[in-house]
Amino acid sequence: MREFMHYITNAFYGATGWNEDNTYKALNATARELIDFPLPRGLRLTLSSLATPHFATSYQLGSVGIVDGSISYLHSSVPLTGVAARSDRIPLPALLRSYRRLHDLGAQERQWFWGADEPTAGPAAQTPAGVGASLDKYKSSLLYGRLYLPQSLLEGLVVRRFSPALQVQLSAVSERSLRNGGTLLGLVQYDKGKYGVEGLASTDGGLLGVRGLYNFGGDTSPQAVTPPAGQTYSESNGNGQSAERDRIYGRFSTGGEVYYGTLNKSGGMSLGARFATLPAHRGTPLTATLTINPLMGNIDASYAVLARDYCSLATRVEFNVYSYESEWAVGMELWSNRRPAGFLLGADPNSQPEPAPEPPKRKERSFEAKMEWRLDDPDPVAPEPFKTESEPASAGSKEEYRGVLKARLDQNMRIGLLWEGRLKSLIFSLGTGIDFRKLGEPFRSLGLEIQYSS
Numbered sequence: 523m524r525e526f527m528h529y530i531t532n533a534f535y536g537a538t539g540w541n542e543d544n545t546y547k548a549l550n551a552t553a554r555e556l557i558d559f560p561l562p563r564g565l566r567l568t569l570s571s572l573a574t575p576h577f578a579t580s581y582q583l584g585s586v587g588i589v590d591g592s593i594s595y596l597h598s599s600v601p602l603t604g605v606a607a608r609s610d611r612i613p614l615p616a617l618l619r620s621y622r623r624l625h626d627l628g629a630q631e632r633q634w635f636w637g638a639d640e641p642t643a644g645p646a647a648q649t650p651a652g653v654g655a656s657l658d659k660y661k662s663s664l665l666y667g668r669l670y671l672p673q674s675l676l677e678g679l680v681v682r683r684f685s686p687a688l689q690v691q692l693s694a695v696s697e698r699s700l701r702n703g704g705t706l707l708g709l710v711q712y713d714k715g716k717y718g719v720e721g722l723a724s725t726d727g728g729l730l731g732v733r734g735l736y737n738f739g740g741d742t743s744p745q746a747v748t749p750p751a752g753q754t755y756s757e758s759n760g761n762g763q764s765a766e767r768d769r770i771y772g773r774f775s776t777g778g779e780v781y782y783g784t785l786n787k788s789g790g791m792s793l794g795a796r797f798a799t800l801p802a803h804r805g806t807p808l809t810a811t812l813t814i815n816p817l818m819g820n821i822d823a824s825y826a827v828l829a830r831d832y833c834s835l836a837t838r839v840e841f842n843v844y845s846y847e848s849e850w851a852v853g854m855e856l857w858s859n860r861r862p863a864g865f866l867l868g869a870d871p872n873s874q875p876e877p878a879p880e881p882p883k884r885k886e887r888s889f890e891a892k893m894e895w896r897l898d899d900p901d902p903v904a905p906e907p908f909k910t911e912s913e914p915a916s917a918g919s920k921e922e923y924r925g926v927l928k929a930r931l932d933q934n935m936r937i938g939l940l941w942e943g944r945l946k947s948l949i950f951s952l953g954t955g956i957d958f959r960k961l962g963e964p965f966r967s968l969g970l971e972i973q974y975s976s
Contacts, residue, residue, distance in 0.1 A: 525570075525973070526568065526580050527594050527596055529616070529617055530596055530602065531664070537600045537601075537602060537604075538600055539660070540689060541715075543625065545711070545735060546718075546734060546735045546794065547720075547733070550796075552621055552809045553825070553836045553838050556835075556836035556854075556930075557851050559853075559938070561940060561955050562940075562951050562952070562969030562971040563586050563969040564586035564970075565585050566582065566585075566586075566969070567582070567583050567584070567971075568580060568581070568582045568583075568972070568974070569581045569975075570973065570974070570975040570976075571607070571976045572602065575601035576597060576599070576600075576601055576602075577595075577596070577598075578607075579593075579595055580593075580596075582594075586969075590670070590673075592668055592670045592671065593668070593671070594666070594667065595667050597664070608947070609949050609973060609974050609975040610946065610947040612975070614942075615857075615922075615923065618942050619855070621807070621809075621826060621828050622809075623799075623807055624798050624800055626801055627741045627742065661683060661684065661685075662683045664679070665678075665679075665680055667679075673697065675696070677694065677696075678694050679691065679693045680693075687712055688711070688712055690710055692706070692707070693707045693709075702725065705725050706724065707723070707725075707726075708724075716736070716738075720734065728785040728786075729781060730782055731781030731782065733777065733779030733781075734777050735776070737773055737774065741800060741802075771800055772797055772798055773800055775795065775797075775798075776793075776795045776796075777794055777795075790815070791817060792816075794813035797811075808828070809827075810825050811823070811824045821841045822838065822839075823840075824838040825837050831857075832856065832857035832923070834855040836852065836853045837853075848933075849933055850933050851930060851931065852930065853929070853930040855926060856928075857927075858923065858926070858927070924943055925941060925942060926942050926943070927940070927941050928941075935958040937956040938953065939954050940953035948972050948974055950970065950972050951971040951972075952970050954967060955968075
């Protein structure tokens with residue numbers, strides 16, 4: 523389960539318009555989250571609060587053999603006024619969904635990326651939260667600190683935004699058992715939409731590296747137009763008419779990384795490519811990635827698909843050309859809007875069955891249609907209002923989903939099962955790991971996490 527502080531950090535990036543997906547490290551994020559989701563161990567309780575629009579706290583207490591916990595604090599220079607912080611109001615897909623859909627580049631974003639001479643003709647684009655604000659909003663910062671007890675391990679994060687395209691991150695870990703008493707990692711991120719570059723430096727081994735991602739196709743061209751809410755993508759065909767895109771509409775991304783340890787005199791590199799459909803694609807959303815490590819001989823291919831709005835599937839295959847060893851894994855995410863009978867929540871005696879929808883009334887064909895031996899044209903359907911997953915539901919609206927079941931299986935017949943949902947004002951996560959190779963003791967782990975925020 524993603525923690526409350528991770529949810530608030532994502533809200534900070536959304537409020538400042540920073541695109542986390544336009545980095546090389548996020549190339550395999552969708553398949554990784556669908557397959558490698560963490561399973562809870564033991565019992566863990568988290569109490570969090572967004573005390574003010576600028577300040578959040580979180581306290582965690584756990585029991586895995588020994589009693590441990592942590593204390594976290596977060597400060598944002600940008601007010602997070604549009605964030606649903608109460609645990610009974612947080613949209614579950616925004617907190618728990620693993621399939622990550624790419625954001626379309628809005629018209630104003632492309633104007634920054636391509637220059638002020640970009641044509642602005644066409645319908646207005648939907649941009650991420652905060653993009654339409656003044657540039658002063660992009661000179662923002664985030665401070666985060668967490669103290670783990672009883673081992674007295676301290677970690678911190680500083681994010682500083684200098685311009686719409688430039689951001690610097692500093693993360694540190696301090697603990698006496700670590701070499702030199704701790705480590706410090708610095709990232710300089712430069713995102714221009716069509717490409718993103720990161721430079722990194724770490725005190726652990728004197729690591730230096732650079733990685734980048736280049737996008738082409740889809741909405742990366744200066745003439746690309748993002749459709750308004752509720753409409754499909756269309757573009758001009760040169761004759762003043764609009765030709766609808768029926769083919770797969772997505773964005774290709776390719777990139778790589780190179781790093782070198784100045785102290786241990788060793789380095790590495792990797793190359794990768796990704797194709798992901800954009801929100802304007804009319805068909806099934808999908809993401810396909812391929813990464814290669816030429817020095818180690820590793821080849822990693824993954825494929826993820828949002829089969830339905832309530833069902834996501836992913837598969838991953840890894841192969842080493844030197845040892846001929848291979849691994850595979852599959853993952854699934856299944857959302858439900860019903861309470862599981864007899865499982866944690868129980869039956870709701872006050873719930874009433876929803877009335878069956880009335881059958882559609884038969885409509886008489888028009889006189890023109892009868893004379894031309896055809897059916898009437900379908901009635902136009904009004905577009906639904908645009909709504910993102912991060913928007914809180916209104917007080918009177920019905921919650922769309924009550925929980926999600928996540929499952930994975932690998933070539934060693936190890937299964938991971940995780941059920942996450944909401945019970946009243948508590949968000950819970952119940953998971954177990956099963957190893958079928960050891961039938962005498964198949965259950966390898968069992969855990970329950972409970973979060974409450976206000």
